[in-house]
Amino acid sequence: MKSQAVKGTHDILPAQVPAWRLVESKVRETLERAGAGEIRPPVFEHTETFVKTAGESSDLVVQKEMYTFEDRGERSLTLRPEFTPGFMRAFIQHGMHTLPSPVRLWGMGPVFRAENVQRGRFRQFHQVNYEVLGSDAPLIDAETIALLYDALTAVGLRNLTVKLGSVGDPEDRAAYNDYLRRELEPQAGRLTETSQERLRLNPMRLLDAKDPGDQELIRPLKRPLDFLGEPARSHFEEVQQWLGDWNIPFEIDPAIVRGLDYYRRTAFEVHHGGIGAQSALSGGGRYDGLIESLGGPKTAGIGWAFGVERVLDAMAVDGVEVPAPTVPDVFLVPLDETAVAEVAAAARLLRSDLSVQHSVIKRNPGRGMKDADRSGARFAALRGDRERELGTYEVKDLISGSQESVPETQLLQYLQEREDR
């Protein structure tokens, strides 16, 4: 029990990699056909980059969910708990506002959060992240949500639930927070401790409260959607219009709230019912003003992230078929010591065109066939003293069981002609 990966981290083993590649290839195809460029920011950034982006009242900061450390130069650095801050920093640093607008960026990789683990929640996990910078048009909101839906559908998921809401503009949120404080402060003593904390820091998040007593107090209150100003309201309606036009199934979630402070207007999540309590595959929203607050040019933005492990979990639940790992085209079996050198040399040459494995010690024919069978190869090719005399390989088709003597100079051609049959 000594050799053990750190709590909340996992090895992705060879048998699992094909599923990861399937997700990555489908997502890449979906997003890049829509004009997204892949960006690969560093895994760690200055701590400040994350704190300024997420906000002081976010759980990432408040609950100390970030892996923060000091390097030898006494800089405070943090392993990324999400992609968006790194994308924003890179956008500003490289002057991407001069690129044709809007700029669409996507990325994939590990992120780190110091949370307690459960199904669908890990300390190192992986996200696919997508952001569009430079447009505040409702059309872009709808396009962004549609691409998320298309990407998840492309990997084979069904029965997805898209939840759509709006957190309004900053002044709407301020008005709503004021309203919540007005309504709840007189009876704050009846709220749980965490809810009282939220009432002080970010009242809107009270809507997430699960405590029955808290819910009782909150239920009669108005929702954020009731406080949308005219600009946010018409924006929200137009997004719905587009999604309806494109047949993207969605439902309005009047209580949708984001844990991160930077969201404005459109907010959305995609859920899947079969993967336990952590049912959110993805979350995202609009964040106009974020780049400006980070010292960049005034730039609108919207984006989302999905958790790769959760998507893989959902794929398994939905029975999505994953391509099998590649198997060798041919497996060479040396029947004596001399043949060991011969098949090793032959394998090197054949590998310019085929996938080739071989036994690395001499084998008797029965054992050699067993090696070949277990490699998953289509063909086994035996080499011993008889073959050496004739300059041939004894090639057996492991599916049909038929066998032929093939001159070594024609081995490649022989295999290529038959591998698809």
Next chain:
RNA sequence: GUGGGUGUAGCUCAGUCGGUUAGAGCACCUGAUUGUGGUUCAGGGGGUCGUGGGUUCAAAUCCCAUCAUCCACCCCA
């Protein structure tokens, strides 16, 4: 951080009112098979029973602590 479940072979697990040398299936290695795979048969390797302490003539089994793991709360990806 809190709560509950579970820790016995690489994997899935049995064994637990305390009692000889701790078991099975799968996987792995060897042989039956000195030129032919999948099936079958025979044999073999592999365990500090998570860890530490306690009770006892005797502990995988009972008690305490601790760690890990799974699920859930919280929050979200």
